[in-house]
Amino acid sequence: MREQASQDGEPRGGSGEMFDRIADRYDLLNRIISLGVDQRWRRRTVEALALGAAPSVLDLATGTGDLAFRIAARHADARVIGLDPSSRMLAVAAQKARVLGVVARVSFERGEAGALPFAAATFDAVTIAFGIRNVADRPRALGEMARVTKQGGRIAVLELSEPRGLLGPLARFHVHRVVPTLGALLSGQREYGYLARSIARFPPPKEFARTMREAGIDVLEVAPLTFSSCCLFVGTPSGEAAA
Helix, strand or coil: CCCCECCCCCECCCCCHHHHHHHHHHHHHHHHHCCCHHHHHHHHHHHHCCCCCCCEEEEECCCCCHHHHHHHHHCCCCEEEEEECCHHHHHHHHHHHHHHCCCCCEEEEECCCCCCCCCCCCEEEEEEECCHHHCCCHHHHHHHHHHHEEEEEEEEEEEECCCCCCCHHHHHHHHHHHHHHHHHHHHCCHHHHHHHHHHHHCCCHHHHHHHHHHCCEEEEEEEEECCCCEEEEEEEECCCCCC
8 A cells, every 4th residue: 555654654745755665566565465455446446436438537646557557447448647756656657558558548647646737627537546645735635636627527535444343353453463564574664664553543434524525525425445444435526615
């Protein structure tokens, strides 16, 4: 999962340096750490976009492009732009695009979620998977997402959360103990210890949904996934943000 931390373990603004260091092993880490479930979550996110013909989609915190490529695979006429602060992550994503033969439809740019370099109402949908938790000014980023999405378009936020339910304790053990250890062993980076702390600090679904509404997004769905270890938020621009 996407993490960015300073040396003291707190989230960092967005230079992408830590992701540059782990980019080559990022996909493998995601598969192992999530036990492969992250791919199922991405499929669910693409379905929630309810895209029409020839859609234009912006994928924020795109990383190595997994969600962007899944959108392109599901919609052969889609044009997707992936945005990320890590230049190395984007290099890996661009190489994957060449291998998949989708360079003409999926492109990548370096940028931050809080300051999108696009005109208003540019995209039919905007997505961010495992990235909003690390954004310093979430309301601003959400407002930017609403701004660049066409009226009636979809905004999808996929984010990790504290596991609940009958198997919640086992899932929490995996997140708090197993994930940091595996991340450190496989990537050589201690920053994966930040994962559990950042998940614990992320607001509960109802609170984050309220933040989305205040940023100008009408929330259509809040869907807990896999023992609530992940949550999918789906919305559409309301046309107005709270003052």
